[in-house]
Amino acid sequence: MRRRRLQMDDESSNNMASQYAPPDESPHWQSLTHCEGDVLLHGSQELCDCFQKSLLTSNEEDGRMVNGRSVALLSCICGYLEALATHKLPAQRYQIFPLPYSALERLVDTEFIPWIENAVVDDMQQQQDDSRPFLLRQHQRRVQAIANLLWSKAKSKPNVRDELHANSLYVILRGNIDAKSLDCFGSALISIAACQILQQKQQQKQTIVCSYLTLSEDHAYESHVVKTVGESTSTEQQQQQRQQQQHCQQQQHIPICLEQTCEVAIPGNTLNAKAKRGKSVAQLFDEQAKKREGGDALLLTPANSWLYLAHHPVVCQTTGMTLVA
Helix, strand or coil, X not given: CHHHHHHHHCCCCCCCHHHCXXXXXXXXXXXXXXXXXXXXXXXXXXXXXXXXXXXXXXXXXXXXXXXXXXXXXXXXXXXXXXXXXXXXXXXXCECCCCEEHHHHHHHHXXXXXXXXXXXXXXXXXXXXXXXXXXXXXXXXXXXXXXXXXXXXXXXXXXXXXXXXXXXXXXXXXXXXXXXXXXXXXXXXXXXXXXXXXXXXXXXXXXXXEEEEEEEECCEEEEEEEEEECCCCXXXXXXXXXXXXHHHHHCCCCCCCCCCCEECCCCCCCCHHHHHHCCCCHHHHHHHHHHHHHCCCCCCCCCCCCHHHHHHCCEEECCHHHHXXX
16 A cells, blocks of 8 residues: 555556546535635645745744644645545545645635634633633633534444544534544644634734643643743743743653643534533543542553653644644
C-alpha cells in the first residue's frame, strides 16, 4: 500500500494513476460548488506550496494562537484527497489532480463556519465577566456544544474506533458519499478548529480562552489556557509566554493542568455520551474509575496514568503542530 501511494504521488510515474478516472467524474468533485475562475492545483508541488502559504499567513499571535480556519481548510483538503485515493474498491478511486482548491475553500467558508456559528450559541460572545472561573466554565460548555454538534452530523456506526480515513473535516461534511463516519481523533481535531474559529470573533476582548489539540499515547482531547491579549498584558505574563515558547522550541513538554481539559472523542449520540463530552479528563477519569472500583480510593489517576503521560502530553500549540498531528 505504501509503495503504491508513493508511485501515485510521483508525477513522473503515471502508469498507475492513469488507470483511475479523472477527479471531476467522482461524486466528491460533483458534490462541491464550482465557479468560473476557481483555483485548481495541478500537482504535488502546488499542493505543498499551498500548505506552506497557509501556514505562513496563519494569524498565530506570539505563537500561542492556532488558526482555526487554516486547520479546517487544510484538514478538508487532506480528507478530500483521501476520499479520492483510498476507497476500498479500486473502481471507486480517482486521480487526485487537479484539486479544486477554491471549491474546498468555499466548502469551509460557506458551509462549515456558518453551521458552527449559527448552531453554537453561547454567552461568551457578549460576556462582561472576564474572571477566570467564569471563562473556564463557559468554555467547557462551548466545547461540549461543539463536540455534540459534530457527532450529531457524523454517520452512526457500531464502532467508529476502527474507521479508516475518517479523521478530517471533509468526513463531517461529505462522509455520507462513501458512508464514512467520524473517528475519535477527527472529532478532537475539528472541535479545536471550531473553538478557535469562534474564539477569533472575540479578539477584541482582553481575556480569551485558547484551545489546543492535546495528544497522549492513543488518546486525543482538548486542553485550554486563559490568555491575556492586547497592550494590557503585564510584564510578568509576557515573560511567562516567552519562557513557554522557549520550552516548546527546546522540545520540552510543559505540564498541563488536567482540570483545564475537555473530553470530546466520545462517539455516539446517547444522552450519556453527550453528557460526558466537555468534562475534564480528571473528572471523567475519576467517575469511570470509581465505578469500576466500587467507589474506593483510586490507585490509578490521570496524573500517573500512561494514557495521559503523567501531565506531560503533546500540546499542539501552533497551526503547524496541529496539522502534523
